[in-house]
Amino acid sequence: DLEASEQEGREYIMHLDKMAGIRKNRAALAEWAYTSNITKENEDNRIQVQLEISQQEKLAWEETKMYRWQDFQDFSLRRMFKKYSQLGVAALPNDKYKQLMLSISGMESNYATAKICAYKNETKCDLSLEPDLTEIFAKSQDPEELKYYWVEWHKAAGARARQNFTEYVQLDNEAAKLNNFDDVAEWWQSEYEVPDFEQQLAKIWENVKPLYQQLHAYVRKRLRDKYGEEVVSARGPIPAHLLGNMWAQTWNNIESFTRPYPDKKEVDITQAMQDQNYTSLKMFRMSDEFFRSLNLTAMPEKFWKNSIIEKPTDREIVCHASAWDFYDGEDFRIKQCSTIDYEYFQTTHHEMGHVQYFLQYKDQPVVFRDGANPGFHEAVGDTIALSVSSPKHLRRVGLTSGDAEDEQTEINQLYKMGIDKIVFLPFAYTLDLFRYGVFRGATTPDDYNCHYWRLREELQGVEPPVTRTEDDFDAAAKYHVSADVEYARYYVSFIVQFQFHRALCQIAGEYVPEDLTKKLVDCDIYQSVAAGNALSNMLKMGSSRPWPDAMEALTGQRAMRADGLLEYFRPLHDWLQAENQRTGEYIGWESSNIQYC
Numbered sequence: 291d292l293e294a295s296e297q298e299g300r301e302y303i304m305h306l307d308k309m310a311g312i313r314k315n316r317a318a319l320a321e322w323a324y325t326s327n328i329t330k331e332n333e334d335n336r337i338q339v340q341l342e343i344s345q346q347e348k349l350a351w352e353e354t355k356m357y358r359w360q361d362f363q364d365f366s367l368r369r370m371f372k373k374y375s376q377l378g379v380a381a382l383p384n385d386k387y388k389q390l391m392l393s394i395s396g397m398e399s400n401y402a403t404a405k406i407c408a409y410k411n412e413t414k415c416d417l418s419l420e421p422d423l424t425e426i427f428a429k430s431q432d433p434e435e436l437k438y439y440w441v442e443w444h445k446a447a448g449a450r451a452r453q454n455f456t457e458y459v460q461l462d463n464e465a466a467k468l469n470n471f472d473d474v475a476e477w478w479q480s481e482y483e484v485p486d487f488e489q490q491l492a493k494i495w496e497n498v499k500p501l502y503q504q505l506h507a508y509v510r511k512r513l514r515d516k517y518g519e520e521v522v523s524a525r526g527p528i529p530a531h532l533l534g535n536m537w538a539q540t541w542n543n544i545e546s547f548t549r550p551y552p553d554k555k556e557v558d559i560t561q562a563m564q565d566q567n568y569t570s571l572k573m574f575r576m577s578d579e580f581f582r583s584l585n586l587t588a589m590p591e592k593f594w595k596n597s598i599i600e601k602p603t604d605r606e607i608v609c610h611a612s613a614w615d616f617y618d619g620e621d622f623r624i625k626q627c628s629t630i631d632y633e634y635f636q637t638t639h640h641e642m643g644h645v646q647y648f649l650q651y652k653d654q655p656v657v658f659r660d661g662a663n664p665g666f667h668e669a670v671g672d673t674i675a676l677s678v679s680s681p682k683h684l685r686r687v688g689l690t691s692g693d694a695e696d697e698q699t700e701i702n703q704l705y706k707m708g709i710d711k712i713v714f715l716p717f718a719y720t721l722d723l724f725r726y727g728v729f730r731g732a733t734t735p736d737d738y739n740c741h742y743w744r745l746r747e748e749l750q751g752v753e754p755p756v757t758r759t760e761d762d763f764d765a766a767a768k769y770h771v772s773a774d775v776e777y778a779r780y781y782v783s784f785i786v787q788f789q790f791h792r793a794l795c796q797i798a799g800e801y802v803p804e805d806l807t808k809k810l811v812d813c814d815i816y817q818s819v820a821a822g823n824a825l826s827n828m829l830k831m832g833s834s835r836p837w838p839d840a841m842e843a844l845t846g847q848r849a850m851r852a853d854g855l856l857e858y859f860r861p862l863h864d865w866l867q868a869e870n871q872r873t874g875e876y877i878g879w880e881s882s883n884i885q886y887c
């Protein structure tokens with residue numbers, strides 16, 4: 291009868307979940323070994339382990355079909371079975387599975403080991419993306435030098451990945467179909483468990499776009515003032531290589547010469563960190579201390595022993611920052627190639643947020659040890675970093691002596707946050723709108739680069755520094771495209787982190803709507819146990835409930851909405867409108883004169 295089989299089902303799934311934890315631990319160790327020491331031997335071992343594990347997953351998957359779990363009464367039990375009833379890429383036959391793994395690791399190792407020759411010194415050809423090109427893009431104000439490095443990187447990391455990428459699309463779509471999805475786009479979106487996910491993304495963009503266009507217009511004017519009409523036009527897109535970042539995804543590196551009130555005290559946190567002899571370990575210790583001040587969990591001993599927080603000198607590794615759960619309840623790690631600057635100070639909090647989530651849900655069944663949705667996982671660390679980057683907190687830790695808040699300083703502060711958070715949204719939206727089209731077959735290989743730039747121009751208002759053709763494949767010059775990492779998670783994160791931040795600030799008594807002494811922009815939840823407990827209650831849930839339940843637990847809202855972000859940046863939006871009116875700057879952009887289709 292149903293009762294017995296539900297009890298049998300419970301015993302079975304708890305056993306299967308335990309076995310899954312052991313498999314995931316083994317897979318993570320093999321992947322860590324490879325990405326922290328890129329050798330052919332470690333790549334072969336990683337693929338061998340993934341193949342063996344996929345066999346075991348197939349057997350377990352066959353067994354779950356013996357239970358009529360759809361009729362079970364217990365919500366959690368049904369949810370566990372539902373998740374285990376989806377096999378994933380292991381549904382591919384062995385040879386195709388192996389081919390898919392090879393095409394992805396081929397792209398990822400190409401990206402991680404790509405070396406570029408120095409500008410005006412063709413004999414020095416050992417420059418890496420991290421830290422070399424990243425530092426050049428942060429500091430150089432020479433359009434020709436930036437153009438050179440932009441072109442070389444997109445050749446080495448983008449064009450060279452086109453063949454593997456085309457194969458990956460084909461095989462990953464086959465895996466999607468074996469999981470009863472039309473294509474990978476539908477598979478990725480199923481992670482968000484809402485039927486109108488893509489419409490929600492579009493709605494949010496409509497809400498944020500007016501603010502973005504004002505910020506884009508202001509920045510374009512300031513760049514035109516600096517580089518001249520020949521380099522930056524009055525009404526066209528902004529050339530992508532002038533924005534302080536290889537992908538123009540955040541523009542914080544051009545703050546020093548574009549901020550609204552340049553005569554107000556300069557808040558150069560990178561300089562302050564270097565003057566105070568910050569180390570990578572100090573950044574991690576400070577972040578860990580912030581989480582502990584909220585009554586959240588301290589990093590365990592193994593974390594400090596096993597993490598890699600600086601680029602090794604004796605081997606090649608995947609430098610792109612990552613956080614790792616080894617699913618044994620005690621081994622959690624971060625791998626990143628830290629440099630001592632504001633950007634990596636933020637990244638450290640971002641990655642520590644992932645590990646805090648791992649720690650908070652470590653007692654859930656393995657299958658629920660995940661973010662409520664992928665965007666939630668990306669939002670934890672950033673939410674904490676919103677407090678850390680407030681003038682109040684930076685003064686508390688001695689990173690700025692910034693004068694008391696006045697109107698102009700507040701606009702400078704909101705501008706600094708806006709060129710990080712607002713400008714990121716159209717970039718993130720573009721990356722997965724592009725890949726949705728690719729997976730659906732709407733964008734074919736002979737259109738890949740043209741479609742990519744058409745979207746970037748339409749949504750982000752940027753253009754490539756030089757003509758592009760289909761010999762290029764610029765999308766893969768971004769880590770997540772070369773590493774098969776879905777990107778809508780960051781778009782979701784940059785929206786929900788402001789809903790989380792607002793809720794936490796109210797709980798901490800740091801933000802009181804209409805009370806001008808308790809503004810959202812000044813909020814710092816540091817040492818608020820009440821805020822920490824509220825955050826912990828949401829994080830402990832992992833993916834055991836649909837994400838609207840988790841969102842409601844913390845914010846009282848059940849939907850992701852732009853209102854948190856728009857409320858935070860309201861004063862900046864008003865200022866930008868007035869400023870662009872004053873200068874007569876054209877809002878928006880006409881089509882580019884650069885040939886790319």
Ligand SMILES: C=C(C[SeH])C(=O)N1CCC[C@H]1C(=O)O
Pocket residue numbers: 539610611612637640780
């Ligand atoms: C820091 C990570 C690792 Se999950 C990352 O990839 N991020 C963090 C913000 C956006 C995105 C990027 O770098 O493109």
Ligand SMILES: [Zn+2]
Pocket residue numbers: 640641644667668
């Ligand atoms: Zn992340």
